Structures are given as C-alpha cells and as structure tokens.
Amino acid sequence: MSYGLSIDGFAFTYGTFSFIASGTVSVGSQTFISKPAHPDITDWRVVFIPTGLRDAGEEEIRPTLLENSYALYANSPSDMSPHRYIVLGR
Amino acid sequence: MSYGIKTFDDDGYVNLHSDYSSLVYIGEFTKSSDPVRPVYQGDYSIAILDYQLRNNYDQGWLFQVKLDFDTDNMIPFYRPHFDGQEIGIVDIVNEGRTWVINVLFNGDAGNFPRFFGFAPLKDLDSVTLSDNGLAVYDADENLVFTDSKRPLRIDDVLTVQHPTSIRTGARGTCGRDGTNCHINYTSDQSTTYTGTATNTNSKIYHVVPSAYGGLAFENDGTFERSCGFLNWGDRKYAWAYRSWSSFRGTIKHPYGTANHITGWLGDFSGGLYQQKSGSCGYGGFLGALLGLAAVLFTGGVGLALLGGALAGFVVGELSAPTSPSLRAYENDEIFDQNSSYELLVTDATYYDIAAANGIDDSINYEDLTYYYNTNPKTYWLNSSVEFAAGTNIGTTIEIYWNGALVNAGATVGEFATSFTVGNGDTYIRGALEDTVVTTTYNEIIGNFLTFADKYKIARVAYGQEPSGDASDDDDSDSNVPSDIPELYAGVAEWKSTSFSGSSFWGVYTSSTNTAGTAFVIYNGQFTFLDFGNFSNGDTTSITGSDGRTYYRGASHPEDGNPYTVNGLDYLFYGVGRE
Numbered sequence: 186m187s188y189g190l191s192i193d194g195f196a197f198t199y200g201t202f203s204f205i206a207s208g209t210v211s212v213g214s215q216t217f218i219s220k221p222a223h224p225d226i227t228d229w230r231v232v233f234i235p236t237g238l239r240d241a242g243e244e245e246i247r248p249t250l251l252e253n254s255y256a257l258y259a260n261s262p263s264d265m266s267p268h269r270y271i272v273l274g275r
Numbered sequence: 276m277s278y279g280i281k282t283f284d285d286d287g288y289v290n291l292h293s294d295y296s297s298l299v300y301i302g303e304f305t306k307s308s309d310p311v312r313p314v315y316q317g318d319y320s321i322a323i324l325d326y327q328l329r330n331n332y333d334q335g336w337l338f339q340v341k342l343d344f345d346t347d348n349m350i351p352f353y354r355p356h357f358d359g360q361e362i363g364i365v366d367i368v369n370e371g372r373t374w375v376i377n378v379l380f381n382g383d384a385g386n387f388p389r390f391f392g393f394a395p396l397k398d399l400d401s402v403t404l405s406d407n408g409l410a411v412y413d414a415d416e417n418l419v420f421t422d423s424k425r426p427l428r429i430d431d432v433l434t435v436q437h438p439t440s441i442r443t444g445a446r447g448t449c450g451r452d453g454t455n456c457h458i459n460y461t462s463d464q465s466t467t468y469t470g471t472a473t474n475t476n477s478k479i480y481h482v483v484p485s486a487y488g489g490l491a492f493e494n495d496g497t498f499e500r501s502c503g504f505l506n507w508g509d510r511k512y513a514w515a516y517r518s519w520s521s522f523r524g525t526i527k528h529p530y531g532t533a534n535h536i537t538g539w540l541g542d543f544s545g546g547l548y549q550q551k552s553g554s555c556g557y558g559g560f561l562g563a564l565l566g567l568a569a570v571l572f573t574g575g576v577g578l579a580l581l582g583g584a585l586a587g588f589v590v591g592e593l594s595a596p597t598s599p600s601l602r603a604y605e606n607d608e609i610f611d612q613n614s615s616y617e618l619l620v621t622d623a624t625y626y627d628i629a630a631a632n633g634i635d636d637s638i639n640y641e642d643l644t645y646y647y648n649t650n651p652k653t654y655w656l657n658s659s660v661e662f663a664a665g666t667n668i669g670t671t672i673e674i675y676w677n678g679a680l681v682n683a684g685a686t687v688g689e690f691a692t693s694f695t696v697g698n699g700d701t702y703i704r705g706a707l708e709d710t711v712v713t714t715t716y717n718e719i720i721g722n723f724l725t726f727a728d729k730y731k732i733a734r735v736a737y738g739q740e741p742s743g744d745a746s747d748d749d750d751s752d753s754n755v756p757s758d759i760p761e762l763y764a765g766v767a768e769w770k771s772t773s774f775s776g777s778s779f780w781g782v783y784t785s786s787t788n789t790a791g792t793a794f795v796i797y798n799g800q801f802t803f804l805d806f807g808n809f810s811n812g813d814t815t816s817i818t819g820s821d822g823r824t825y826y827r828g829a830s831h832p833e834d835g836n837p838y839t840v841n842g843l844d845y846l847f848y849g850v851g852r853e
Contacts (some may be wrong), residue, residue: 189282190291190323192408193405193422197290197422198285198428200284200286200290200429201290201297201298201428202427202429202619203289203291203292203297204295204296204297204348204395204397204430205295207347207348209793211646223294225292225294226289227289228288228550229618230619232350232617234348234349235367235483238366238368238377238596238598239519241487241601241602244610246614247483247485247611255596269347273298274289274295274402275288275289275290
C-alpha cells in the first residue's frame with residue numbers, strides 16, 4: 186500500500202463505522218447528538234434497535250431520525266415501542 | 276481530541292479514532308425456537324393448507340434466536356439461507372445480558388437465516404491482544420481498537436424504505452363457497468435499492484424494518500331454499516366470509532447484484548366462514564341472521580384464539596415476554612411504512628467466521644446425485660387423493676431417506692421441490708420414478724383414488740455437503756476436518772467419461788503401480804495438473820496448485836471396491852477443501 190495504516194502485514198484502509206454514542210429513545214422527548222462536538226466525523230448513521238416487543242395490535246411504531254448540519258435528532262412518537270439509538274460515524 | 280490517534284480509509288473517512296470505540300463481532304446467535312407459521316384456528320375458522328399459506332397468503336416462518344452478551348449496544352447482522360431469501364427482523368428483546376430476536380423468513384422451515392452480533396469493543400469484558408500489533412485506548416482507558424478484533428468493515432450502507440402498498444393486483448373473491456375458498460393476498464409490491472457492493476453468499480446484513488400491515492376481505496349474503504309441504508315454504512339462509520393476511524416488511528438481497536429489495540411477507544393469516552338458517556316459513560325473513568360474521572376480533576385480541584401456536588417463543592428464564600405480537604385485519608391497513616432506516620452490509624469471511632457451516636456453499640445443485648430405493652425407503656412421495664370424478668381431496672408429502680421419514684411432524688408444500696429439516700439438512704426432489712394408483716371405496720363418499728408419485732431424491736447436509744449413498748453413513752475413515760464441507764458427487768457420471776458435476780478423491784492402482792496414485796476432481800475440475808503432488812495412494816491431504824488444502828474424505832465402497840477399468844483399480848472417497 187502506498188499510504189495508510191498497516192498492522193502486522195494487514196492493511197487497515199477499508200471503511201468502517203465507529204461507535205459514537207447511544208441511549209434510550211424516550212417517549213415524548215427528543216434526543217439529539219451535537220455534530221460540532223465530533224469534528225472528525227463527516228458521515229453519520231443512526232440505527233434504532235428495539236429492546237422489546239412491538240405491539241401490532243396497539244399500532245406501535247418505531248422512532249424516526251431528523252438531521253441537519255448541527256445535530257441528529259431521534260424523535261419518539263407517543264405510540265412508540267421501546268428502542269435504543271446507536272449513533273455510528275466515520 | 277487533544278492527543279491520540281486517528282486514521283482514514285481510502286475514501287477519506289475516519290476509520291480509527293481513539294475517541295471512539297470500534298464495533299466488533301462478538302458471537303453468533305443460536306436458534307431458540309423452531310420456525311412456526313401461525314394460522315387462526317378459532318371459531319368458524321376454515322382450513323388453510325400449507326401450499327395455500329404460501330401461494331395465497333404469502334406467509335413465511337417466524338422463529339427466534341438468542342445470544343447472551345452483556346451490552347446495551349447490540350447490532351445484529353443476518354446471513355440469508357439462500358439466494359434471494361426474504362427476511363425481516365420483527366422484534367429484538369433485551370433483558371439483562373440476553374438478547375432475543377424474532378425473525379420472519381421465507382422458504383422451508385429449516386431455511387432459517389443465521390444471525391451474528393456486533394457491539395462496541397469497549398463493551399467486551401476481556402480481549403486477548405496480539406503478541407505484536409496495535410492496541411488503542413480512549414481517555415477513560417477503554418480499549419477502543421485492536422488488530423486482534425477486526426473492526427466492522429462496511430462494504431455498503433444504504434437508507435431504505437418499504438413500498439406504500441402490499442398488493443395492487445386483483446385478489447379474487449369468495450362467497451358461499453367460503454369454506455374452501457382463498458383470496459390471493461400474495462404481495463406484488465417491492466422497491467429496489469441499488470448499492471455498490473455485490474451480494475454473495477458470505478455477505479451479512481443489518482436492517483430492522485419498520486413497516487407492517489395487512490390485507491383483508493369480507494363478503495356476506497343470503498339465499499333461500501324451498502321447504503315444507505309441497506315445497507311451498509322457504510327457508511332463509513345467511514352466510515358471511517372473512518379472511519386476512521398480516522404482513523411485515525422484509526428485504527431480500529439477490530446474489531450477483533448490488534440490489535436490495537424491500538417487500539412484504541406474511542406472518543399470520545386466517546379465514547372464517549359462518550352460515551345460519553332460519554326455520555321453514557312462509558314469507559318474511561329472519562333479519563337477525565344478517566351480519567353474523569361481523570362479530571370478529573381486531574388487533575391483538577385474535578391471539579387468544581391461536582391456541583398456543585407461539586408457545587415456543589418464550590426463552591428460558593426471561594421475565595419479559597418474547598412472543599411476537601400478531602394482528603388480525605378487518606381492512607387493508609399499513610403502519611409505520613414511511614420511516615427510512617439504515618441497511619449496513621459487511622462480509623462474514625472478514626471476521627474469522629467463514630469456516631462456520633453454511634458460509635461456503637459453492638455447490639452446484641444441478642449436479643447432485645439423486646437416489647431412489649423402495650427398501651429402505653429413499654424417495655420423495657407425493658400422495659394425491661381425488662374423487663373418482665377428478666376433484667382433488669388433498670395432498671400429502673412424505674420424504675424418506677434411508678428408511679426414515681424426515682419430514683415427520685412438518686408440512687411440506689404440494690409443489691415444493693426441496694425441504695430443509697430443522698437440523699439444516701436439505702432434501703431435493705428429483706425426477707419422477709414411479710406412480711402407483713389405488714382405488715378405495717368409502718360408504719359415504721364412494722370411490723376415491725390415490726395417486727402415489729415417487730420421485731428420486733438427493734440430500735445436501737447442513738453446510739452444503741452432498742451426501743454419499745443413502746446407506747453410506749459411515750464417515751469414520753474421513754480425514755476431512757469437521758468444520759469443512761465434504762463433497763461426494765458425480766462418480767457415476769465420471770465413469771461414463773463425463774465429470775462436469777463430479778467432486779471426489781480418487782485412488783487407482785495397477786499391476787505396475789502397486790503404491791497407487793491419487794487425484795482430485797472438485798466441482799467438475801481436475802484440481803491438480805501435477806499429479807506428482809501426491810506421494811502415493813495413501814496420501815490423505817495435499818496442498819493444491821491453487822494454494823488450498825484438500826483432504827481425503829470417507830470411502831465410498833458402494834461405487835467400486837474396487838472399480839476396475841482399463842487395467843486400473845479405482846477406489847473413491849469424499850473430498851474436502853479448506
């Protein structure tokens with residue numbers, strides 16, 4: 186390889202996501218992650234991991250994500266089933 | 276960061292940063308419930324046969340996996356069981372250090388996908404570092420990177436969404452024939468997202484779909500028949516029909532393409548038919564009969580009528596419920612369709628889990644060897660029962676291998692051509708070998724016929740290992756490591772000078788070559804052009820010209836003990852490749 190990081194003969198040049206932050210998405214509140222606090226991160230992804238059953242009979246839904254240049258916002262609708270958010274970045 | 280390390284990938288993104296933990300592979304989930312296909316079986320339910328579940332209700336299988344690992348940040352990835360398999364994560368339940376996933380998939384019951392857990396490296400209790408290499412810690416002294424636990428490699432990442440409807444095509448109708456009538460609910464809607472990485476059998480995917488919904492149909496009516504003295508009276512009848520199929524959002528990833536196709540797969544279906552009559556009267560009508568089947572359940576209430584179909588979905592000592600929530604539908608509805616969510620793609624071979632069974636399935640299914648035997652039974656039996664006039668009464672499938680009924684307790688579709696049992700072994704229907712027709716008389720229904728169609732059969736053991744003859748279960752002399760698929764196929768074809776589908780290890784001796792010479796054909800190709808790689812006929816492993824190691828497998832005396840041709844005596848063995 187012409188540049189980059191090589192560890193014991195292994196070229197570590199591929200793309201990966203690091204774990205930036207995580208937390209519980211609370212019903213009725215908006216959780217946000219400030220982008221300027223992580224200046225080296227330019228590509229952001231948020232995965233929502235349910236942590237309990239979603240009751241289809243109660244028409245429960247998953248949280249949603251809003252994003253602008255300043256922050257990531259995990260929105261929690263009132264009919265949401267329990268979820269965690271995991272912010273990934275690179 | 277004030278100090279530390281950060282590196283960048285070929286695309287200019289950070290791929291190592293000492294402020295942030297890398298994500299690493301932590302283990303594989305294990306199956307904790309057998310796949311089920313729940314169907315409403317309460318009052319007034321109509322029978323839905325297995326092939327109708329598949330062809331009319333588009334219903335897949337629900338099953339459950341679990342993994343014990345102490346983290347709050349689990350990211351599961353799945354590996355489809357076959358090319359183009361539809362898969363949807365329904366729920367993830369976390370209690371303490373136990374993670375449970377409810378999954379919906381299509382195919383046979385044994386075609387369940389595999390799941391692999393990823394979590395932040397800093398959540399691992401202990402990590403064995405390399406003797407030399409690199410270890411990176413954050414400001415709180417957490418290990419956030421080490422070369423001994425390779426970080427999650429992102430081959431592709433997309434944001435996907437489900438189509439806005441489940442089916443737009445015609446569905447048919449059901450009326451007074453409702454006890455034996457089924458609407459066509461099969462989904463015809465999908466959305467294709469194209470990434471940059473080509474799907475292969477070693478790619479694994481993380482995605483938690485949001486969308487779910489259902490399709491439903493109802494109909495009712497009345498009719499009357501003459502009755503009473505000289506048929507002057509009339510008897511009123513009222514009937515009602517209702518059925519539905521509940522769907523979840525799923526995704527499939529066709530091999531050889533970079534496409535990811537969001538669509539729908541059924542998780543719960545049901546049908547009801549009710550008919551009542553009034554007394555024989557002379558005019559008037561019993562209005563109370565109308566709308567009788569409108570008394571139905573909605574939402575989760577229907578679960579009370581499932582009769583324990585999901586009883587296996589409660590894992591061990593967990594206090595939290597883990598059975599998926601099922602919903603019956605009275606109207607077409609879709610929920611949570613407009614959410615977009617992330618699809619992450621990586622490759623299983625990158626995390627030292629490539630040697631696990633099932634990742635390397637490079638076998639050409641068309642080249643399998645098929646068997647047929649009546650004693651012990653080794654065939655695929657399709658028994659169709661019909662009235663003498665030709666009306667089909669029902670069909671049952673029995674799959675026999677070496678005398679054992681391998682689909683005992685499971686239902687196989689009438690038109691299925693393969694069946695995978697719970698241990699992962701797959702049985703494949705071959706050409707029709709024999710048909711036996713018997714006529715039986717019943718005092719109530721008269722004559723009916725049974726057509727017993729017997730097909731040849733092949734077996735592919737879990738890990739895509741084509742087996743030898745059905746009677747050859749003695750692998751005690753195999754030298755192939757247990758975690759490597761052992762192949763043995765196409766010897767008969769090789770004897771007839773065609774070896775396009777052959778995979779075996781051969782040894783031949785002659786009067787002038789008593790030490791013997793070995794050779795390998797793997798997936799139809801002579802692997803070693805330089806036979807001098809083999810010392811003699813007793814060689815049991817060798818590194819080939821392609822750099823891979825080949826092992827001599829179990830002997831197969833049924834194909835020659837020895838097989839003699841042109842003055843050479845041949846012995847045949849299975850073969851494994853590392």
